[in-house]
Amino acid sequence: MKQFLNLGEFLDYAWSLLARGVADPKSVVKYPTFSTISEDGFPTMRTVVLRRADRIANCLEIHTDIQTNKVFSLKKNNLAGLHFWIPKAKFQIRASVVVDILTGSKVEDQWNKIPIQSRVSYGSIPPPGMEIDSPFDYQKHPKQDNFAVLRCDIRELDLLYLGTLHQRAIYTNANLWEAKWVAP
Numbered sequence: 001m002k003q004f005l006n007l008g009e010f011l012d013y014a015w016s017l018l019a020r021g022v023a024d025p026k027s028v029v030k031y032p033t034f035s036t037i038s039e040d041g042f043p044t045m046r047t048v049v050l051r052r053a054d055r056i057a058n059c060l061e062i063h064t065d066i067q068t069n070k071v072f073s074l075k076k077n078n079l080a081g082l083h084f085w086i087p088k089a090k091f092q093i094r095a096s097v098v099v100d101i102l103t104g105s106k107v108e109d110q111w112n113k114i115p116i117q118s119r120v121s122y123g124s125i126p127p128p129g130m131e132i133d134s135p136f137d138y139q140k141h142p143k144q145d146n147f148a149v150l151r152c153d154i155r156e157l158d159l160l161y162l163g164t165l166h167q168r169a170i171y172t173n174a175n176l177w178e179a180k181w182v183a184p
């Protein structure tokens with residue numbers, strides 16, 4: 001029976017899952033749900049690819065097209081959430097994040113590392129979400145100007161483990177990290 005005896009060990013485990021998600025294309029951790037608040041106040045969710053999980057820098061990164069609705073939403077309200085459910089590990093990770101939208105020369109290195117065939121995700125005419133006359137009435141014109149890295153600075157992590165005995169803890173980053181067990 002798996003049990004986490006202290007808050008540090010619980011957090012270490014969550015970060016190990018996140019690291020595996022970045023490294024392993026088959027891991028479900030690679031495909032979190034990213035939630036933003038739309039201009040009219042609705043929570044809006046979509047699947048994204050987790051590109052980086054950096055414990056030292058305390059950030060998670062996502063790549064996107066600057067023309068997408070999530071970017072418009074983030075320009076108005078840069079508070080967002082990331083949700084992961086890892087069935088094999090029986091582990092849920094929820095991260096409350098503050099998002100920095102990085103573009104241009106700041107993301108040139110990342111852009112250069114993206115395989116040519118994968119760049120189609122960054123640039124389409126008309127822009128993503130625009131009405132079109134028929135299903136394939138759009139073209140892909142990938143260019144670096146459309147590419148953005150969403151750097152998500154973690155403010156809170158809420159971890160839940162559904163072991164024989166359930167365990168849940170919240171880690172809050174307000175100047176100093178505070179951690180506590182909470183009732184699951």
Ligand SMILES: Cc1cc2nc3c(=O)[nH]c(=O)nc-3n(C[C@H](O)[C@H](O)[C@H](O)COP(=O)(O)O)c2cc1C
Nearest residue numbers: 031046047048049063064065068069070071128129
């Ligand atoms: C498996 C999968 C992975 C995806 N990865 C990304 C991604 O990394 N970045 C992204 O912007 N959209 C990604 N998408 C598309 C989004 O889910 C969404 O449809 C698109 O970004 C438009 O969202 P928005 O209008 O809410 O901004 C992915 C979709 C799926 C199904």
